[in-house]
Amino acid sequence: MKKFAFTLLLLLFVLVIPEHGQAAAGTNKIFLDGRELTAGQDVPVENVNNSVMVPLRMIAENLGYKVDWNQKSKTVTIEQQGKTIKLIVDQTAASVDDKTVILQTAPLLRGGTTLVPIRFIGEQFGLTVTWDNVQKIVNLITPEAAGNNTGNDGNAGDGGTSVVVPPSETTNGLAMVNGLSFNENRLTIAMDGSSVPKVSKITGPDRIVIDLPNATFSDLFGTGQVLDPNLNGSLAVTDYPDVSGIRYSLYSTSPYTVRFVIDLNHAKNYSVEVTGDSSKLVVIDLNAQSTEDTATLPGNNGRKLVVLDAGHGAKDSGAVGVTGKYEKNFNLAIVLKAAELLKKENNIDVVLTRSDDTFLELKDRAAMANNLKADLFISVHANSSGSSAASGTETYYQRADSKAFANVMHKYLVQATGLSDRGVRYGNFHVIRETTMPAVLLEAGYLSNKKDESQLFTESLQNKVAESIVKGIKEYLGL
Incomplete structure (x- = not known):
């Protein structure tokens, strides 16, 4: 159990060493409770910008946690005892249980081997991490062996990591x-x-x-x-x-x-x-x-206020199409086009929950519309299914006072996409459940369907969908 608990600890640490700006390879050693870790060390341990970087394979073969490597996204996922750590090669932004962490030194590739900063994982999983600058040794000590685990000592520096x-x-x-x-x-x-x-x-x-x-x-x-x-x-x-x-x-x-x-x-x-x-x-x-x-x-000038929500964003890509296209990009493209059209309407103000590739929690999207006392809320999405045959356009509502709005929006959306009509449906989605004004969620088509995906990412169809959103809003508001 002791060995198992330390496995994950080794994965993401950043250990500060007083040799600035160099990549000193092959001189640093790692000990776990007094035992040197050598298995899997095909690539030497390095000191990169004051961070001790170790081969991922070395960690995986010495410690017993679950490690997953995604070659396409160059993402390392480490799981143990309910905790999940994710880090990406050449990116200093990592996550622990979906909470963002900024690393001093990003993971990197050396000869086909992924190197990761050592100290961070030790701190996340309860290890005490110390640095012997004379012998160039990293010591990892389990909580049982250490007694009081501080996760740091006077020789280890500040760790180079900032949550x-x-x-x-x-x-x-x-x-x-x-x-x-x-x-x-x-x-x-x-x-x-x-x-x-x-x-x-x-x-x-x-x-x-x-x-x-x-x-x-x-x-x-x-x-x-x-x-x-x-x-x-x-x-x-x-x-x-x-x-x-x-x-x-x-x-x-x-x-x-x-x-x-x-x-x-x-x-x-x-x-x-x-x-x-x-x-x-x-x-x-x-x-x-x-x-x-x-x-x-917005909304304080007698004009109607519409909040447009581009679903997903940043780390949340949404659905991934059959050719690798991201739903978040489709959603944002539609919302930006619709917003530009709405700006030309004298009786309508428009606010976007996001106008670029950023991430917002669902509760923040709903809160934005509620706090602004918006008249309408529209969340734009593209669908996905386990079956590549699924195709078509759907519109969702959750509250009874949103159904009439959903019917109007769906009429124009189906005309714009030209895809099969899958109807207006009830859906218990957070953003249309927790908003207090008429709210709909639009599913323009299925990214899991090759034909749908190819059409959704054309300029002409996106322009039509944006125009359909404006038409639906104007009809429902009687403008």
């Missing part, structure tokens, strides 16, 4: 920032918990600073946005002449404060709107004429 959120014992009671988006000249920040934003306008250069006190980043944030090991990141902004970019960081830990900075090309007014209870949206609207102007916020 996207601070330890849970330090974040109790803090608001959790889950994600952000920028579209229609509005910055929208999604968070859970209580935090009152402090917003200020600064010159030299021009920028707007948004501080969220008593807050930190949640593990969800790192799945959709970039966070470096110091919990800093940025969002590129294009096609908006007022804004050059957006930066964000865990600005302080005493007290905890998350800061967003909108870098402006010139001075700009703004308004601030906070909606929701436990799940909140903070909207910084650069369309405002003054800080008191809320009429420019």
